[in-house]
Amino acid sequence: MRFLSALAALSLTTVGSVAISAPAVAAGSTAQGYGGAIATVDATATAAGLEVLRRGGNAVDAAVAAAATLGVTEPFASGIGGGGFFVYYDAREHRVHTIDGREAGPATMTSTYFVNPATGQPYAFDEARVSGLSVGVPGTLATWEAAARQWGTRPLSGALNTAAEVADRGYTVDGEFRRQVTENAAAFGQFDSTKALYLPNGAPPAVGATIRNPDLARTYRLIARQGTGVFYRGEVGADLLRAVAAPPVSASPASPWAYPIRPGVLTAADLAGYRVRRPAPTRSDYKGLTVYGMSTPSSGGTAVGEALNILEASPITSASTVEKLHYYLEASALSFADRGRYVGANTPEPMLRKLLSDQWAKQRACQIDPGKALAKPVAPGPSQCTPSVTTATPDNGMSTTNLTVADRWGNVVEYTLTLEQFGGNGMVLPGRGFMLNNELTDFNFAGTQGTFDDPNLPGPGKRPRSSMSPTIVLKDGKPFLAVGAPGGSTIITTVLQIIYGRVELGLTLPQALAAPRAAQRNTAGIQAEVAFHTTYGPELTALGHVFGADVAEIGAATAIEFTGHGGQLAVAEPVRRGSGSAAVVRPTVK
């Protein structure tokens, strides 16, 4: 969402504790130029990152500054109560690194964690969501610290102090913010701390109202002073554990809630034992490009990579956009079938390599009939295996945020972070101003693979499978494109469709982001935006594709393309989710 640029300009008076004049905010969804580029969903966050780049910070410094700001202005989709995946291209090393800052479950978690012991049945999603059970150990703060220490040039404290100022001064509610509160008002209304901040006078805040969050400002400053230990081993963590063990349910909820709000079992040892992981990125080669993505516990890297491999192995001979989209939808369905069967936090490395191999792609690609869509759901590979159950993927949300940053030295960050649902489990941690995640509901509550093992059942200390797909694409060993998006499991299809649109359909990057979207996640019906359905529906239906109910929006991506000789094209959504904000340090004068 794009919060008013005027306030963004006014509110950022210091960066890293250095006084600066009010920066001009290059609002707008596309910016072209040199010297550093950034795209986020929010003008205030883009301004924070841009200022760091202008003052000589690198892409990691700017990404951390923007993310800390998003924790204030985009509080339902990100923040230190959540987790995410950070993908970094190091220009000096010519290497892509990743940080897995995904939330981890408690050490005592078993496969029946989300099964109600009283009934033997899995909890309803909302029952599991709004509870202490759904909260995983947050990884976001540990991610910022790891990134800043290893690759940054500025301490994390500077980013936190600057973002604390935004929290103190406040930001303005826009339509998208109000919509997110309205959709979650029942969950938010169960907790006094959430009501006080986001349901003033018992209702969602009006568009144009100012939200200030002094508790969060204090929390950020405390962490800036004392370090992240105060979160993982200190007083902030103790508060978090208390809220998980005894959810601070309001004595007078704003509205009824259908379920008991259950306690969780996270311990101080779970919190203190949290570590980010550094898995090697996934890698696939597509039409002369090298595509690096996020490995497990995300399924993003393998699913996007496998689908691109299938597309490369497919005989796409016609110039027709519909035929190309037919292959896109089929490749996506095939790769989702394999994701469901094989990909979870503990998938062995050789299996991941197999899924990303050209041999695997060939036996999957040969299933695609150029003239007729496969019946969905398709069975997982290898192709000769007998069809079996694969269920529809339930995670349809949009409740995540993404940012893309590049600096003048050619370093690139693609970072996707989330609380899972908008507003996570619904709780603002009392006195601390940030919301807790419900990431553990990304586990499957019961097996989805018939007689086969489900790779995404809960287990001790396990991280739930994600769809987040921060992706960096190299051409001739140099960055060509970086892209990521929110949107539950449509993240995978959105990232895939943008890369495919840019490379195969001949779209410019702004066109590829603006293009109407469709997601085929191995479900009976395609989920499509109305414009996609209207434009391509008749011809795709004639090929045997089936459309489910249309949706207003899929994804809200950000991306940067490297146009050669140091040129950078930063792109955010022009319309979706209230539009995003892209900026460059030295705009090209037209």
Ligand code: GLU
């Ligand atoms: N929790 C989801 C995931 O990690 C993202 C949530 C969303 O974008 O709605 O895949």
